[in-house]
Amino acid sequence: MLAPFQDPFFQRALLAALLIGFTNGFFSGFVVLRRTALSVSALSHTMLPGIALGILVTGALTQANAFIGALAAAMFVGLGSVVVSRASRVAQGTALAVLYTTAFAAGVAILPLLDTATELEEWLFGDITSVSDADLWIAFAIAGIILVFSNLFFRPLLLTLFEPSVAAAQGVPVRAMNYLLFGLLILALVASLQAVGCVLSVGLLVAPAATLSLLTNRTQWLFWGGALLGAAGSVGALLMSWHTGLPAGPSIVIVLGFFFLLAFLLSPKYGLLPRMAAAAHRSP
Amino acid sequence: MTSPGTNHDCCAHHSHHHELVIEGLTVCYRNLVAIEEVSLATSCGNRVGLIGPNGAGKSTLLKAVAGLLPRTAGTIAWRGSAVRKWSREFSYLPQREEVDWSFPITVRGLVEMGRYPHLGLMRRFTAADAEAVEKALATLGIEDLAGRQIRELSGGQQQRAFLARAVSQEAHVLLLDEPFTGLDRSAAASLASLIGALAEEGRLIIASHHDLESAPRLFNQVLLLNRTQRAFGPTGEVLTAQAIDSAFAA
Numbered sequence: 001m002l003a004p005f006q007d008p009f010f011q012r013a014l015l016a017a018l019l020i021g022f023t024n025g026f027f028s029g030f031v032v033l034r035r036t037a038l039s040v041s042a043l044s045h046t047m048l049p050g051i052a053l054g055i056l057v058t059g060a061l062t063q064a065n066a067f068i069g070a071l072a073a074a075m076f077v078g079l080g081s082v083v084v085s086r087a088s089r090v091a092q093g094t095a096l097a098v099l100y101t102t103a104f105a106a107g108v109a110i111l112p113l114l115d116t117a118t119e120l121e122e123w124l125f126g127d128i129t130s131v132s133d134a135d136l137w138i139a140f141a142i143a144g145i146i147l148v149f150s151n152l153f154f155r156p157l158l159l160t161l162f163e164p165s166v167a168a169a170q171g172v173p174v175r176a177m178n179y180l181l182f183g184l185l186i187l188a189l190v191a192s193l194q195a196v197g198c199v200l201s202v203g204l205l206v207a208p209a210a211t212l213s214l215l216t217n218r219t220q221w222l223f224w225g226g227a228l229l230g231a232a233g234s235v236g237a238l239l240m241s242w243h244t245g246l247p248a249g250p251s252i253v254i255v256l257g258f259f260f261l262l263a264f265l266l267s268p269k270y271g272l273l274p275r276m277a278a279a280a281h282r283s284p
Numbered sequence: 285m286t287s288p289g290t291n292h293d294c295c296a297h298h299s300h301h302h303e304l305v306i307e308g309l310t311v312c313y314r315n316l317v318a319i320e321e322v323s324l325a326t327s328c329g330n331r332v333g334l335i336g337p338n339g340a341g342k343s344t345l346l347k348a349v350a351g352l353l354p355r356t357a358g359t360i361a362w363r364g365s366a367v368r369k370w371s372r373e374f375s376y377l378p379q380r381e382e383v384d385w386s387f388p389i390t391v392r393g394l395v396e397m398g399r400y401p402h403l404g405l406m407r408r409f410t411a412a413d414a415e416a417v418e419k420a421l422a423t424l425g426i427e428d429l430a431g432r433q434i435r436e437l438s439g440g441q442q443q444r445a446f447l448a449r450a451v452s453q454e455a456h457v458l459l460l461d462e463p464f465t466g467l468d469r470s471a472a473a474s475l476a477s478l479i480g481a482l483a484e485e486g487r488l489i490i491a492s493h494h495d496l497e498s499a500p501r502l503f504n505q506v507l508l509l510n511r512t513q514r515a516f517g518p519t520g521e522v523l524t525a526q527a528i529d530s531a532f533a534a
Contacts, residue, residue: 033387155400162387162397166378169351169370170401217433219389 004242009129013248016131016139017234020195021252023143025208025230027150027188029223030181032209033161038093039078041202042100044189046070046077048107048123048198055114067190074186077103126197126249128238135194142191146184150223153180158219195234196249203253204230207260214263214270233259301327302363304457304488309358311341311348318344322358322513326490326505328456331483333503333519334492337532340510342492343379346459349490350376362457372401375455377446379462385435391445392430395420398452420452424478440471444478451482458482460491464498476502499523 004010031040047070054069077099084099085092111120122130131139150157159167160177168174185205192201208226216225237255241248265272309322319341326332334342347353349360351370360367362374375398398420399413421427424444429437434445443463450458463479464472479502483489493499499506499519506522508514514531515522 152405155403155405159397159400162384162389163378163382165347165352165382166350166376169374169376170372171370213388217388217390217393217431219387219393222388 004239010238010242012131012133012136013129014235014238016128016136016195017238017248017252018231019136019139019143020191021204021234022227022231023146024188024192024204025233026223026227027146027184028205028207028209028226028230029212029219030150030157030161031185031205032213032222033158033219034181037202037206037210039096040185040189040205042077042096043074043185044198044201044205045104046073046100047186047189047193049073049103049110050076050107051123051193052107052110052114056110066193067187070190071183071186073103074182078182122197123193124197124199125247126193126195126200128195128248128252131194139191139194142187146188146191149180149184153177157181196252200249200253203256204234207253207256208233211256211260211263214260214267229259230256301329302456302488303327303361305359305361306349307359307361309345309348309360310356311344311353312356317511319348319509320512322507322509324507324513324516326488328486328488329483330488330505331479331503332488332490332505332507333499334490334507334509335494335496335499335523335531336509336514338494340531342494342509343461345507345509346376346461346490346492349457350374350459352376371457372453373456374459375450375453375457376459377443377450377461377463380439380442380466382461383434383442383446385442387434389434390430391426391432391434391437391448392417392421394434394445395430395448395452398449398455401453416452416454420448423451423482424448438471439467440475443467443475447478447482455487457488457490460489462492462494464491464493464495464502472498496523496528 005014031037050069050071050073051066052069053073054065057069058065077096080099081092081096084090084095088095090098108120111123156167156172157177157180159170159172160174164174167177188205189198189201192204195201196204208230209222211229212222212225216222233256234252237251238248240246240255241251263271266274268274303325304327305325307323310320311318322345324332334345336342344353348355351367351374362371367374395417396409396413399409399416403409403413418427421430424447426441426444426448429441429445434442437445447458460479463475467475479489479491491503493502500523503519505517506519507516508522508527508531510531515527
């Protein structure tokens, strides 16, 4: 039972899962409140060609290169979709879908040509069991930045998400708050790349707060509950994958998805089954 | 009886009332003039109705005073000093359809937001803030609803929750966008008496309103608006058949 905790690789993986699960679980509150889960999915796919280009240009894979490449690609596709929708009759969501799948395809095509040891599959689905000490420090730094900034600006961010026009009338710099959220989102995506890869990263950034939104109406709990759920789910999934041999990244997303399903069915107030039971009770 | 905006200087000296003075307020969207040359002077304790047909610019006027829309021209002065962009003493209540009712926030959470302008980024939420929130909930009679999500309220309760936020913000000027729309008769009556009580406590209420029939009961001053200002003054003097015809005809 204690065997996994004595393996130094697994120890690092557990710590990474704890950090990334907690931080991304916290940040998922913003994603859910902003109702932008789909564009987050688009951004996460867009990171792949960005990182590939970053390696191609600089010749080396570091977290800094990965971040700059991912940010550039996300900006390019995000702004590109705005330009296309303004300059034509194509809706922005449609433009975004075309641009990000194209970018993703370009990333998948470029990656095998690059001279790195990382396999394509690792990019797509992550490999948390191979994190190095350096990776852990980066994850720690990203977690710190995200938690400090989102708590420091929690009030203006919340006002911006709830009523942007009223927030502006109270002196909140709404545009700056939106840029801050965008920057932190890219950081969170880069951090989760290692754990679950770019295809599944959106799961870590949506499922925890989505689950909490079925359990509570208290805005704060969306964030801190999401953080606890993200951490517990990630660590639990990692232990499960050690014992069952299932790959770690997908296990994390499966466990978080399972939590969501449980809440959807069983939440005392908003769950499907309790509501059906209450309805049956009312009309005998 | 149009724009009595010229004699406010003497009033300010002889009265303890806080004055709101709007002069020549004009708001344009791109090339379209939404409101033009609106001027009024009023003070705390009044209930001012903005009356006019659809598209007359009632919401635009409220939003411009609240600082939600940029002014093209004109000045707004509150308590003798110019309001450049926004004031913490103003509180704006959006129209019902502009609120995201599914947002996971409780009534208490919403009322706590009223404290944010006082708290800024760093200050802790203190016992005094909690007390202000409790008082606001009690003033609007919604203590029992504090734990509800905002969609789980009736229309009248939703308006009261937003008014409670304005009270916890300690706002002096309440800018209400169509607060009575969609309320049934009894909810509208209780909201009207709450708004009356808030005005009696010394707050200035400015509300857009489209129902001419109920206006005299709700407001003691009226601004008749149809893109340009048609009349402003005591309700009885402004809401004459002739003035109404002219405002609603154009």
